Amino acid sequence: MDLDLLIESIRKSMGQINADIDELYMNKNKDVQQVLERLNREAMILNGKLQKYKVSKELVAEESAIPSPPVNPPEKNEPNNTRLFTLEELAVNDGRDGHPAYVAVNGFVYDVTSRVGWASGIHFGLRAGKDLTKEFYSCHGDPIFLESLPIVGYLS
Amino acid sequence: MVIYPKCKVGDKLGTESFRCPYQESKLQSTAKLVARANDEIKNNNIKKSNLLWLELNGCAGNIISLLNGQNPDFQYLLTEMANMIYSNSLLAAEGTEAMDELFGAIGSDYILAVEGAVSLKDDGIYNMIGRHDGQLITGLDAVKRLGENAAYVIAVGACASHGGISAARPNPTDCVGVHQVLQRKVIQLPGCPCHPDWFMGTLAYIMLYGEPPLDSRNRPLMFYSTTIHDRCPRRSYFDQGIFASKLGEKTCMYRMGCRGPVTQIDCPIRQWNGHVNWPVEDDSPCIGCAQFGFPDAMEPFITYRSTRGE
Numbered sequence: 001m002d003l004d005l006l007i008e009s010i011r012k013s014m015g016q017i018n019a020d021i022d023e024l025y026m027n028k029n030k031d032v033q034q035v036l037e038r039l040n041r042e043a044m045i046l047n048g049k050l051q052k053y054k055v056s057k058e059l060v061a062e063e064s065a066i067p068s069p070p071v072n073p074p075e076k077n078e079p080n081n082t083r084l085f086t087l088e089e090l091a092v093n094d095g096r097d098g099h100p101a102y103v104a105v106n107g108f109v110y111d112v113t114s115r116v117g118w119a120s121g122i123h124f125g126l127r128a129g130k131d132l133t134k135e136f137y138s139c140h141g142d143p144i145f146l147e148s149l150p151i152v153g154y155l156s
Numbered sequence: 157m158v159i160y161p162k163c164k165v166g167d168k169l170g171t172e173s174f175r176c177p178y179q180e181s182k183l184q185s186t187a188k189l190v191a192r193a194n195d196e197i198k199n200n201n202i203k204k205s206n207l208l209w210l211e212l213n214g215c216a217g218n219i220i221s222l223l224n225g226q227n228p229d230f231q232y233l234l235t236e237m238a239n240m241i242y243s244n245s246l247l248a249a250e251g252t253e254a255m256d257e258l259f260g261a262i263g264s265d266y267i268l269a270v271e272g273a274v275s276l277k278d279d280g281i282y283n284m285i286g287r288h289d290g291q292l293i294t295g296l297d298a299v300k301r302l303g304e305n306a307a308y309v310i311a312v313g314a315c316a317s318h319g320g321i322s323a324a325r326p327n328p329t330d331c332v333g334v335h336q337v338l339q340r341k342v343i344q345l346p347g348c349p350c351h352p353d354w355f356m357g358t359l360a361y362i363m364l365y366g367e368p369p370l371d372s373r374n375r376p377l378m379f380y381s382t383t384i385h386d387r388c389p390r391r392s393y394f395d396q397g398i399f400a401s402k403l404g405e406k407t408c409m410y411r412m413g414c415r416g417p418v419t420q421i422d423c424p425i426r427q428w429n430g431h432v433n434w435p436v437e438d439d440s441p442c443i444g445c446a447q448f449g450f451p452d453a454m455e456p457f458i459t460y461r462s463t464r465g466e
Contacts, residue, residue, distance in 0.1 A: 018401070022460065025402060096461035116385055116394075120413035120462045125453035 006053045013042045015098070083153035085109050087131065090155065094129030095121020101128035102152060105136045110149040131155060179387075182425045185378055186357035190228040193360040194236045204236075205363050206266035208258065208302060209243040212295035213283045213322045213331050214272025217349040218313040219245050225352030226430040233356055237363070241266065244285065255288040259301070267362065268306035269355070273315040273322035273331035274299055282329040296337060303338045308362055310343045311335065312355055317346040318448045325452055335374070343367070344374045348445035353426055354379045373448065375420070384416035384442055387424040402460065404439045411462045415444030415454050 020035050020042075085102070090109065095101030100113040101121040112118040112128060121128040126135055136143070196202045209219065223230050234240055242258040249257060272295070275283040280296030287293065303309050311334045314320030322331040335342040345354050358376050361368040368376040385391065393399070393408035400407045410417070419442060427434045435442055444454035451457075 021402065025460075096459075116410075116417035119410045119415065119417060120456075120459040122413065122456070122459075124418065124449055125455065 002056075003053070006049055009049050010046065011098075013046050017042050081151050081153060083109075084156040085153050086156055090131070091129045094127055103128050104131040104155045105133050105143070105146060107155050108146070108151050109153040109155055110146070111152045112149065115149070179425050182422060183431065186353035186360070187227055189357050189360035189364065190232065190237065193363045194232075196364060197236065202363055205238045205359065206261060206264060207238040207240045207359070208261055208266050208268050208306075209240060209246075210268065210270045210272075210285070210295075210298060210302065211244045212270060212272030212285070212299060212316070212334075213275040213329065214313065214315040215321070216245055216271070218271035218316075218355075219243065221349035222352045222355060224429060225356060228356060230352070233359075237356070238267075238359065252288075255286045255293070258286075258298075259288060262302065262305050265307055267308045267310065267359065268299075268302050269310045269312050269359075270299055270303070270316045270334045271312045271350075273319050274334055274337050275322070275329040275331050276337075277328075277330040299334060300337060303334070303342075304340065308343060308367070309334065309338060309340065310345060310355070310358060312345050313350045314346050314348040314445060314450050317344040318450075320346075320348060321451055341367075342374060343370065343376065345379075346375065346446050346448060346450070347421065348450060351379075351423075351426060351428065379422055379426075380420050380446075382420065382422065384419045384421060384423055384436075387422065388416055388436060389424060390436060400439075403458070406439065409436065409439075409441040412441050413456060413459045413462070414441035415447070416442040419444040419447040421446035 017039060020039050024032065024035055085104070090102055090104055093099045093102040095113065095118070100111055101118055102109050103112050103118075104110070112123075113121075117123050118128060124139075126132055193202070197204055211219065222233070225233070240246065241261050242254070247254050247257070272283075274280070274296050275294075276296060280294035281292075283295035284292050285295050285298055311317045315322040315331070316334045318333040319327070319331050320333075322329075323333075333342075333344075335344070343358060345358060347354065354376070357378065358368060361376070361378070368378060371377055371380060385394075388394070388408075390406075390408045394410055398407045399411040400409050401411065403412075408414070414436070416436065423434045423442070423446070424436070427437070441458055443457040444450055447454070
């Protein structure tokens with residue numbers, strides 16, 4: 001089984017699991033038993049997929065390496081930092097619902113998802129997914145530490 | 157920025173307790189300063205300070221927090237360290253007598269501690285603190301008259317430091333921090349509320365040595381120099397990428413919007429209510445109450461949307 005396929009199915013399962021956890025958490029008038037059964041099923045599905053992947057890796061290791069092309073390459077795996085962003089595309093990447101947090105300063109689009117100051121995609125009241133050039137300069141002035149941020153693209 | 161090794165000050169479950177000398181010394185900093193100040197007073201090397209405590213546009217949370225002080229405690233402050241000439245909440249005198257005490261201090265050597273923001277709208281009439289010589293005294297008026305003549309002015313709490321909750325959107329009475337209405341240096345002790353240790357430690361330092369070392373925003377370095385993130389007991393989880401997705405979990409709450417990384421204060425070491433607990437230890441993210449911009453710049457205090465959908 002392909003790694004990318006596995007990642008995709010894990011992603012889908014996590015989405016389902018988180019939605020279920022949210023439901024339980026928000027105390028919706030649902031049958032708790034039902035939600036728990038769904039969670040259990042997702043856990044079993046994930047486990048099954050992990051087993052399949054493990055088995056397929058062992059087989060591949062035994063055979064001589066015959067490269068198999070990935071079936072559904074997820075776009076995140078490409079180390080692409082020349083992507084052009086429109087403001088709308090940038091707005092999607094605000095750190096919520098599983099999206100990374102991107103911020104545009106001076107035409108460059110930076111990835112701030114793992115920056116400590118950007119917990120949950122917010123930095124001192126500013127949300128990611130925007131062009132924050134003005135706010136950046138009004139507070140930070142000297143842009144020297146921008147060099148340490150990974151660039152994921154350019155603002156079109 | 158130096159990152160110190162991560163240690164816990166004794167494990168509460170008792171299974172292991174190795175003490176980090178750095179954490180211990182930080183935890184004892186206020187107690188040591190206050191004890192030293194007390195010794196000097198006993199030996200007649202320094203005199204007890206005159207202390208005026210003004211409550212302006214706030215919730216009185218800071219004086220209540222001070223009353224919660226332990227080791228040293230508030231009684232100690234009142235009897236050994238300072239002559240508290242005026243405090244709206246604690247003064248025995250009432251009415252004219254009380255206001256006379258307050259304004260009578262002008263001309264003497266006193267330290268002014270202010271909690272609560274200064275309400276500016278319509279010349280400050282939305283915050284009246286009393287009547288003196290037949291006139292209603294606004295908070296704005298009081299802080300200006302008493303602040304310009306004080307030996308030191310200490311802004312206690314978020315509201316006095318930068319407006320805090322009193323100045324939160326839409327700020328109907330134009331509240332601002334104390335330093336914006338005074339033409340002199342104001343020592344800032346942001347926090348919601350201010351920890352009793354931070355205030356008593358600063359007061360003791362002032363009595364012993366004068367103005368404490370301050371950072372560029374006038375906060376005492378002895379309390380406000382490291383971020384919560386750098387002293388957080390859950391830092392290893394952050395470093396390994398193990399994040400909590402809801403309240404009550406024991407792992408790093410970065411993905412839920414913990415403001416520890418942007419908040420410079422020593423809560424992980426000092427803790428609260430007699431040094432026993434603090435929000436993160438109780439499985440709740442830090443809301444950055446001791447950093448400038450609280451509360452508007454720290455919102456939302458918690459979010460579940462970072463992890464949903466992954």
